[in-house]
Amino acid sequence: MITIAQLAKKFKVENPKKLSEQDKKDPRLEGRFFHSVKDVSLKCDKGQVLGLLGPNGAGKTTTLRMLSTALKPDSGSIIIDDVDVVNQPIIARKKIGFLSGSTGLYGRLTGRENIQYFGRLNDMSESAINARIDEIADQLDMHTFLDRRSENFSTGMKQKTSIARAVVHSPDVVILDEPTTGLDIMAAKTVIDFIRDLKTKGIPVIFSTHHLDEVTELCDHISVIDHGLTTFDGSLSEFTALSPNLHEAFMLTLHRNQN
Template sequence: MIEANKLTKTFRDRKRGLVRAVDRVSFQCQPGQIFGLLGANGAGKTTTLRILGTLLEPTRGSATVAGFDVVKEPEKVRRSIGFLSNGTALYGRLTAREMLGYFGRLNGLEGSQLKSRVDELIERLEIGDFEKGRCDKLSTGQKQRVSIARSIIHRPPVMIFDEPTTGLDVMTSQTIMTFIEQCRDEGLTVVFSTHIMSEVERLCDEVAIVHHGRIATEGTVAELKAQAGEEVLENAFLKIVQGFDLETPAAEASASPNA
């Protein structure tokens, strides 16, 4: 599972001084559950997920992923996660099959075990028609299929998705959302960030609304709507964050624009 406990991340900005991109964020995500972080751009979602993925160290607070501390045991955390965003990079000179083989070897797979896993993912994600194509020649949808396969080559128990559908066409977005649902059905622990309300309604078992680096509220989609007294999630979101702004001192309501 994933457990975040009062995660805080501050940055030094030349103009604004000390900025809190993530401010005392706490939540839990259980196996077989999709936990959503819903918020506008700059809310602190990406910074939170980068901490969970060991790309950033928290200024304060702690987090464990699959039982491993993100600061004290970063290598074990990395072996336990798959991380997918809309900008997951591929090496353009490698073919799709070569790409999966390369990342399989990086994750300790070798010989027949590696070949079997690559073959399995190529079939599962329907990569066979372009497995010999160089990654820089693939379509956006094809690249995303390879990125998905790359992220799960080592069978991680935890998946982290950072706005993975942003800028993608409808068909590619559907492929990603179906894959996220499959991760939940297979019992993986899934945390998913987005600013797209329809994705939250389709995918998330629990949702935390993130605003100015803090969690404004948390619950199921139905509970968030009931809390705000709204039938539409977008209206509920707006009412909740507006109320949160009124309750939050201006000095605490700063967040990194790149968070």
């Protein structure tokens, strides 16, 4: 289980004059600080898939980076099972599989070598790493390119390798930041099937997406963030009860933040 309560994170603005006009109008800008996340709370139970929605710049990625221990929050709590992520980040990292949209592969290494490296970072034995790579390669259809240098990979190959690298250590929770962005239909389907398989194994998954069809296909729970605030947190049925049209339901959750 993952529980996030009243999470907040601000960043110092080094040169306010360089801010865009849109940033200057953002209500999260207060003096020389930009409050990327102001108050975010959500929960994802064992075997659930939580879809994290929100406009660009809403604070989704910052929230996921705090959950992954890449950023330390200014306030709030993150609990994974019985582990306090904020106060026990090293222990928490062993429980987390995190795919960031900004983390690249080591181009001179093959796909297999990229995954092996992360397995070693997680203190896995070589035999366990190799067995796990074979298992993930079957799931993500990676065998045809696994031993090629990753600098020549397509977008889909890179994303599959990044996902495999994130879950090679069999984490207790998986966090995916827009895992299907830029993928073709077949590669996206493979990733969706992989998330569905994690769900059947009882592994909680939080993933951000802009594709509402993925939400209906995968998610049990929906959280919406707008301007750094949780504006909706509930079941898929509660979300669709706002409107049978998912785009309209999403827009209604944003309007809540403006009232």
